[in-house]
Amino acid sequence: MLINAELLLQYQRCKRRPFLDTHGDKSQRDTPNELLWKLQQDKIAHQLSILAKLTYHQPDYPYGNWEAGAAATLELMQRGIEYIHKGVLLATYSEGYTLLSRPNLLVKQPGQSCFGDWVYVPASIELGKRPKQEYQVVAAFHAQVLATVQRRRPETALLMLRTKDRSYAVDLVKWMPQMQQILEEFIQVLETPAAPEVFISRQKCNLCHWYSQCYAIAQSQKHLSLLPGVTPIRYTQLQALAITTLESLANTSPTTLENLLGFDSEVAPKLVVQAQSALERRPFILPYPLPTADITFTAPIELYFDIEAQPDLDLDYLLGVLVVNRKANTEQFYSFMAEKPEDEESIWQQFLDLVWQYPEAPIYHFCVYEFDTVKRLAKLYRTPYSSVHPVLNRFVDVYEQLTQSVALPVESYALKAIARWLGFEWRDKEASGAKCIYWYDQWLQTGDRTLLEIIQRYNEDDCRATRSVKDWLVNFVQDEYGTRFA
Template sequence: MFITDSQLLSFQRCSRKAFLDVYGNWKQQESPTDFLQKLIRDSSEFRASIINNYNYQEPDYPHGNLIAGLKATELLMTEGVDVIYKGILMIQKSAIKLAPQNQIQNHNFPAINFVSHPDLLIKQPGDSRFGNWIYIPTDIKLSKRPKLEYQIVGAFHAQILGNIQECLPETARLILRTKRLYEVNLTQRLEQMQKTISELINMLQNCQEPEVFISRQKCHFCTWYNSCHAVAETQKHLSLLPGVTSNRYSVLKSLNLTNLESLSKTNPDDLECHPEFADGVGVQVVQQAQSVWENKVILRNRNLTEKTDNQTLPIVFNPLNKLVNAPVELYFDIEAQPDINLDYLHGVLVVDKRYNTEKFYVHLAENPLDEKLIWHQFLDLVWKYPIAPIYHFCEYEIKTVKRLAKLYQTPTYLWKPLLKRFVDVHQVITQTITLPIESYALKNIARWLGFEWRNPEANGAQSVCWYEQWLKTGDRSLLDEIITYNQDDCYATYYIKEWLSKFNE
């Protein structure tokens, strides 16, 4: 059995993925999405930009031959090469051994090879079996921060390297997106790495398939997503409920609340004594379970309280009152690449109820340098309707208006009054009702209500890929796809707002 650094990284992110990569039915695995492929390309390009700053040597060996790769890497280390790129480190032993000063309990697993592929091995003064030098493992990551999983992998590199050069390096290094060098604290991370490796091996050796858990932030880009989601749907797994995080699910399991029916019948007070369910979260989660279990819309509690000098008085607050049926209404949606702070499309649907007309305006930066131009085009349009409410979904549009106003030194009178006109439809719906859905994202809500996108596969991540491809190829059909998707987003927001308005009647 081979245990690799990539497996270790995968296991930390999702133990089920690490299991399926070994034992899963490959026919159930999806092809990587365009956005995932973009992330891989971006990571590779960033790595190349860093590598080009070094005078390095690569080990020469037949592709895929790990033994030959290890020998070729050791040869370069013996020669004292300053920087080694794409080295292969491997221990053909039954255990990971720590240096004496860092000894912890070893786990003996027969017939296991530990393999790591650090991006760089950088020579430093020291004392190893090769001479008066040692090597430090260095990974290059397209990340703004030194995530724990990267540090654990760095400790894995260091441990294997320590066995090979007979001297544990003092640190492992990460070069991050900002080109900042981060040094991993091995005293902290080695023991964590050892524990994680033990759990990974036990899972693989005992063929223990981890429980499915759908995480909305991580799972959508995984090639096993559809397979896992199908399992979760069959089981009616609680991770499909909005508000059930992994930490909250652990609490629910400890309380033996592992299915929809039991959770829907739970007294929220029994949950709110746990920190994970405090501040009304327990009520929301139980209500969400009830909504899905009974397949119905549930009105949230609108009664709030207001403290005075002598007493606490109930006040009536109805978020639906924000949805004013104005003569003219604007529906606003942005397409952006947040990683590089570029907003390349402002779409505005103008609904004129006086004349029963709907017109979509698109302000598109065909070149990233046109961001300022389309920002002013957007301002010109919205000020043609100075009292029209501007409906949007989630808070990104408000944040963007503030960012662009600051970036382009826009006079206060042109942008600040807009903030009072913005109405976040997502905020209104989540403050008002509970729906029997998996997520309160725009698509989930609109599709539950019966709205459909013309391109079912279109989404924000795909839009980013289309825009990147447009810049490279000049293929205008890609811009058409982006515009169609953005227009549908505006109409979906309009669709939800109209439904909510009728719900309030």
């Protein structure tokens, strides 16, 4: 059986996925979504931008005929070609397993190998900006297979990242043993008759083509990974105590958990209450909530703020503000859209002009991104301190207030999950922040204005959803404590 770098990469992210990729029914896989397609296109573009600066050779062989590819690559290495793109390296690992390495580049360097007074080092071209562990483990995998082929282990491996200083040298002395351990664990998983247990981690799972299948299993099992706050480390600790159901966690004393790895005196009681909320399907006040005086109130005029961004361009292209005037009983949504990246400064000034029309109004947002972005834009465009600081002082993070005060019977504390639990619905059912990234990219390429309209509707709905959550929180705390807010 062939083990390639992609399987090892995915195993580090999820032990279940490479098992399904190898043994699963491919007809049950999800259709690739737009964001995954965009990431693939971005990775190709990044690779091409690096390759364009090099003179390289590529082995000629029928795709999938790895033996022919390995022979063609070996011939290029024997000739001492400076850069070999998509070379094929094969090495027998153990009975029944062959390692297949296809590094983005093999780079010739001075040294001694079976070829003569030169050696090759593998280089991986990655879309990330940091040398993540998973990248370095894969680089070590390439280095191990290469060592077998050239009969000399390279002293390093290279990562070519999407940063200013693109080249990063991998310490093989450190990462080779870790790679070996991960490889052995992976082979053990492959040899088991059943797929590893599901564990839903949305940040890692959302782009996986097995997500729907795994999520359906998790829901049918009422798996604890669907409970907010249950991380892989905490789940392992709970398993050791035979706490694997909502009922058992809901009935656990927090003191039993608070000294375990991944827990403490705040996490433990919060997680137990979270389980109780999910079990009884109703909200609970947390054991140590924010003081009622710190919970936001209902103001005569309120602003709800949400941003759409394009991370690849380091661009915040849509600043949306919903102005709610409770005295006049009016609502007005303002959409400041940068139709071109160079319009960002203009919409930033339009945003400031609007919020200064309501100098006493609180500015509600969901999560810290909006707060951090206003600081970033102010610095980028050299906005006077006096124009920005009073605005930032009016920011109220609804997410922070809610998660520090209550537990809700939801699987995630993302805005969509909470607002939908409250009965709020987005007008475009399939819209999401991730899809807006794709849509804006398509707008820049095609000029199709309907894409901007969908993004603006989604952004407005985000603002209205934030208002829905904020109003619910104020009313719930008021009902629980009998507190009246001015």
